[in-house]
Amino acid sequence: MPPVGRAGFPPAVAAPTAAGIDRPPGPAQHQPVPVSVRHRLKFHPRFGAPGPPGPIFMRTLPLVILTALVLAGPGYATTAAKSPPPPDPLAERMAQAIRLVQKGEFDAALEQYIDPTIAEFEKEYAKRPERIYCARDTVETLLYMTRSAEKNESALAVSAAYASAFYLKGYIFVDRGEFTDAFPYLRKAVELSPSNAQFLSELGHVYQNGKQWPTALETFDRAVEGARLLSDKADHSAELRRALRGRGYSLTELGRLDEAEKVYAECLALDPSDTKATGELEYIKGLRLKPAAAK
Numbered sequence: 001m002p003p004v005g006r007a008g009f010p011p012a013v014a015a016p017t018a019a020g021i022d023r024p025p026g027p028a029q030h031q032p033v034p035v036s037v038r039h040r041l042k043f044h045p046r047f048g049a050p051g052p053p054g055p056i057f058m059r060t061l062p063l064v065i066l067t068a069l070v071l072a073g074p075g076y077a078t079t080a081a082k083s084p085p086p087p088d089p090l091a092e093r094m095a096q097a098i099r100l101v102q103k104g105e106f107d108a109a110l111e112q113y114i115d116p117t118i119a120e121f122e123k124e125y126a127k128r129p130e131r132i133y134c135a136r137d138t139v140e141t142l143l144y145m146t147r148s149a150e151k152n153e154s155a156l157a158v159s160a161a162y163a164s165a166f167y168l169k170g171y172i173f174v175d176r177g178e179f180t181d182a183f184p185y186l187r188k189a190v191e192l193s194p195s196n197a198q199f200l201s202e203l204g205h206v207y208q209n210g211k212q213w214p215t216a217l218e219t220f221d222r223a224v225e226g227a228r229l230l231s232d233k234a235d236h237s238a239e240l241r242r243a244l245r246g247r248g249y250s251l252t253e254l255g256r257l258d259e260a261e262k263v264y265a266e267c268l269a270l271d272p273s274d275t276k277a278t279g280e281l282e283y284i285k286g287l288r289l290k291p292a293a294a295k
Contacts, residue, residue, distance in 0.1 A: 090161035093117055097168055106172045114172075117165035125158060134160035134192040140230050143195060163192040167199055174202065179209045197227035197239045204246045208253075217250035237270045245276055257284050 097113035135141040148155035167189040173182035200223035207216035223243035248263035267277035
């Protein structure tokens with residue numbers, strides 16, 4: 001399957017390359033990167049894990065995956081390990097939606113695939129008494145189920161293509177600069193997959209756009225934790241750096257410059273070529289020089 005994710009279109013698909021609300025390089029610039037040049041979407045070939053495959057797409061600087069695998073019960077992983085998983089029609093539906101989004105055909109993606117999937121979820125699960133989760137693999141599912149068990153809460157894992165649909169709708173609204181409209185869909189995606197770093201980073205970006213810095217920081221803290229715990233090995237650095245940069249940006253806006261510098265230093269330890277982290281450190285250096293220049 002071709003790759004999926006906002007920050008890494010296949011070569012044939014032209015798209016800009018930034019992600020999140022990262023500032024341009026340099027201490028003199030303090031404007032968020034426009035939504036239209038923040039990111040790209042591509043397919044990510046992470047299939048074959050136990051359970052029926054689901055759509056996988058993530059939002060980070062170099063690539064974006066939103067992982068979706070269906071886990072239907074406590075004995076599921078054992079059964080799946082003995083035989084190939086059956087095809088997941090919901091996953092294919094989301095794959096078709098992403099192909100349209102890649103071509104900029106947002107309305108067609110919404111009408112043909114995303115909105116029907118959301119409507120199906122609402123019809124099947126909106127009134128269910130259980131806590132509904134969508135997860136990318138067995139580890140994430142067990143994490144969510146354990147949390148519910150600790151609360152004596154009944155929980156149900158369903159196809160993560162549903163969470164993907166909510167995420168994609170929010171993604172489209174963000175791409176259009178319609179942050180208010182994006183918010184409920186991204187919040188729902190996070191509700192369904194509460195430790196998915198990509199969903200959390202996208203929601204954090206919306207909070208940043210509204211200058212809700214404490215809430216943005218809390219959201220990116222969760223994204224960092226989710227990336228450390230659950231990110232796919234191949235994409236761990238990119239997903240973690242996306243979350244760290246969002247955290248650093250929020251810390252800078254809150255005036256917590258020492259903490260922000262440590263966050264960006266961690267980004268560079270993961271990838272010394274991370275120009276966004278370098279630009280942010282230069283920006284902080286410029287902030288520190290302002291009081292001295294004023295004397």
